[in-house]
Amino acid sequence: xxxxxxxxxxxxxxxxxxxxxxxxxxxxxxxxxxxxxxxxxxxxxxxxxxxxxxxxxxxxxxxxxxxxxxxxxxxxxxxxxxxxxxxxxxxxxxxxxxxxxxxxxxxxxxxxx
Amino acid sequence: xxxxxxxxxxxxxxxxxxxxxxxxxxxxxxxxxxxxxxxxxxxxxxxxxxxxxxxxxxxxxxxxxxxxxxxxxxxxxxxxxxxxxxxxxxxxxxxxxxxxxxxxxxxxxxxxxxxxxxxx
Numbered sequence: 001x002x003x004x005x006x007x008x009x010x011x012x013x014x015x016x017x018x019x020x021x022x023x024x025x026x027x028x029x030x031x032x033x034x035x036x037x038x039x040x041x042x043x044x045x046x047x048x049x050x051x052x053x054x055x056x057x058x059x060x061x062x063x064x065x066x067x068x069x070x071x072x073x074x075x076x077x078x079x080x081x082x083x084x085x086x087x088x089x090x091x092x093x094x095x096x097x098x099x100x101x102x103x104x105x106x107x108x109x110x111x112x113x
Numbered sequence: 114x115x116x117x118x119x120x121x122x123x124x125x126x127x128x129x130x131x132x133x134x135x136x137x138x139x140x141x142x143x144x145x146x147x148x149x150x151x152x153x154x155x156x157x158x159x160x161x162x163x164x165x166x167x168x169x170x171x172x173x174x175x176x177x178x179x180x181x182x183x184x185x186x187x188x189x190x191x192x193x194x195x196x197x198x199x200x201x202x203x204x205x206x207x208x209x210x211x212x213x214x215x216x217x218x219x220x221x222x223x224x225x226x227x228x229x230x231x232x233x
Contacts, residue, residue, distance in 0.1 A: 020225075049224065104160070
């Protein structure tokens with residue numbers, strides 16, 4: 001199974017400041033035939049279901065604010081919130097869809113400092 | 114707007130069975146593959162099972178293989194998860210989610226979830 005790890009476990013950022021979440025996979029998520037990274041990011045606000053933010057490691061889902069961006073390739077990925085807003089308080093998960101079983105990272109909790 | 118609505122959760126004794134449903138609206142159901150994902154109380158997300166667009170391809174996590182059966186009825190726009198031999202560790206909120214094209218894709222629309230509690 002592909003193991004996903006995230007760092008940090010939690011972070012607190014001031015409103016308007018940048019938040020950076022890292023995700024690492026135990027094997028490469030880059031599929032050579034299409035040069036795509038099979039990595040998604042989800043946001044889960046308290047009491048809510050997960051919401052897709054980013055797929056193919058850097059493609060923003062329709063309707064997601066452009067302060068959210070994804071980067072990285074291979075085994076190392078980053079989700080950046082460029083200017084934290086109050087509504088961004090949530091747990092963020094990365095997920096690989098390169099191989100079965102599909103696996104998620106343990107999550108990173110983002111709070112306001 | 115695509116909407117998914119799960120139902121069928123509840124309290125069940127260990128060893129019991131339960132069938133979850135996920136009704137879709139606002140989407141051509143037959144155009145999407147689907148997965149079930151669960152979340153134990155206070156824990157992270159765990160993929161459970163996937164079914165392809167036609168229903169012919171199914172995949173499951175080892176933790177539920179042989180106990181859970183995923184199926185779909187495209188004429189009713191509904192996804193199912195038949196759960197047998199339930200254990201305490203199956204206690205979770207179960208979400209259904211659409212996946213464009215197949216298993217190796219992101220999950221773009223999620224339902225609000227239905228809660229399963231396995232306890233005597």
